[in-house]
Amino acid sequence: MTTTYCTTVPETVSIEIGGIAIALRTQDPSFHRLIENRYTGFVGESPKSQLEFDIDLCELSDSSPDDDLEVKIDAGEWLLKRGDFRARWNPETSRGQIRQSCSPYAIDCVLRIVHTLILAGQGGFLVHAASAIRGGKAFLFSGLSGAGKTTISRLAPPDATLLTDEISYVRREGNRYMAYGTPFAGELARVGENQCAPVSAVFLLEKGLQNRIEPVGPSEVMRRLLRNILFFADDPELVKLVFQSACEFASLVPIHRLTFVPDQRVWEIIC
Amino acid sequence: MLIAGEIMMAEKYIARSKAIAARLVGGEMMVMSAVDSTFFTLNEVASAIWQAADGRTPLSKIVTGKICQEFDVDPEQAQRGADRFVDELSQHGILLVSDQPVVEIDFSASPERG
Numbered sequence: 141m142t143t144t145y146c147t148t149v150p151e152t153v154s155i156e157i158g159g160i161a162i163a164l165r166t167q168d169p170s171f172h173r174l175i176e177n178r179y180t181g182f183v184g185e186s187p188k189s190q191l192e193f194d195i196d197l198c199e200l201s202d203s204s205p206d207d208d209l210e211v212k213i214d215a216g217e218w219l220l221k222r223g224d225f226r227a228r229w230n231p232e233t234s235r236g237q238i239r240q241s242c243s244p245y246a247i248d249c250v251l252r253i254v255h256t257l258i259l260a261g262q263g264g265f266l267v268h269a270a271s272a273i274r275g276g277k278a279f280l281f282s283g284l285s286g287a288g289k290t291t292i293s294r295l296a297p298p299d300a301t302l303l304t305d306e307i308s309y310v311r312r313e314g315n316r317y318m319a320y321g322t323p324f325a326g327e328l329a330r331v332g333e334n335q336c337a338p339v340s341a342v343f344l345l346e347k348g349l350q351n352r353i354e355p356v357g358p359s360e361v362m363r364r365l366l367r368n369i370l371f372f373a374d375d376p377e378l379v380k381l382v383f384q385s386a387c388e389f390a391s392l393v394p395i396h397r398l399t400f401v402p403d404q405r406v407w408e409i410i411c
Numbered sequence: 412m413l414i415a416g417e418i419m420m421a422e423k424y425i426a427r428s429k430a431i432a433a434r435l436v437g438g439e440m441m442v443m444s445a446v447d448s449t450f451f452t453l454n455e456v457a458s459a460i461w462q463a464a465d466g467r468t469p470l471s472k473i474v475t476g477k478i479c480q481e482f483d484v485d486p487e488q489a490q491r492g493a494d495r496f497v498d499e500l501s502q503h504g505i506l507l508v509s510d511q512p513v514v515e516i517d518f519s520a521s522p523e524r525g
Contacts, residue, residue, distance in 0.1 A: 358437030376445035383432035
């Protein structure tokens, strides 16, 4: 008699965003495929990842899907919790676990949070902004929902490379900031290009009756920037870091108000 | 010595909290609470009070010795404005207020220039 033992081998997929590779390990081949499809263009080829997460797919019976997001550090370990996931991550060992429902939104949220935590310690951040590369320079178009991020992305000329229509990824490199493409899509439902370029300018979006670029005072710049930077952790030290990062960014990168009419001519004044 | 019937206003000492981030950006002082993330931009007068909040100098002396001198403002009006400013920032834990000098001051919270 022959007995066949079926073992499930964990499948690993490495997602590389902003130059940071995070290995996600799951026992479920279909979820593995889902991740690969969702993050097309960001699946890393390097076998070495800076962080590793084991994903355990399950139904979380003790929570409601609408539970508020909670991010805190406890005994040196980050604890992330929402209705559809529980995650822990130890920055010392660079390893973590995720218990989540079989939903792409849960893993998406975990990745966003982990990246904000990493970036906070490096002078970078994720920000509510569309971004695109044109002529080797990256431009960010920042605003909350309804400000026009998707509209300006849709109007981008063919020679512009869209990095994201929703969440921009900003890293500090020496005395400049680089914008990276992200798979975090907004209404366009289109994954950004996995490319990067130095940030040349940020435009604070406002819809109006004519296309106009205006200077913005430091107070408004900081207020708008801080409002749009993604930050989840309930941790005073990290809040300070994000504040300092925003100040540094505002001191090195030109930030203007862009009032625009939603047609393609707006891109003629972006340079 | 406090004489019966005499009304004596307690001195107010103010100090910058440890739980804040502050920075001078483009000539304007920006302050954020690290506890509730409230963000304030201080005008020139508020900035001067903020800079002088060393925990040792009474607020009344900051007003008469600094604000009134530097900004040519009526002392009563300046004191009222300073009280309002201190109340508001203390509600967010940005300024610490005491009727005694504040001994433990976080000098690391001194504003950076940017």
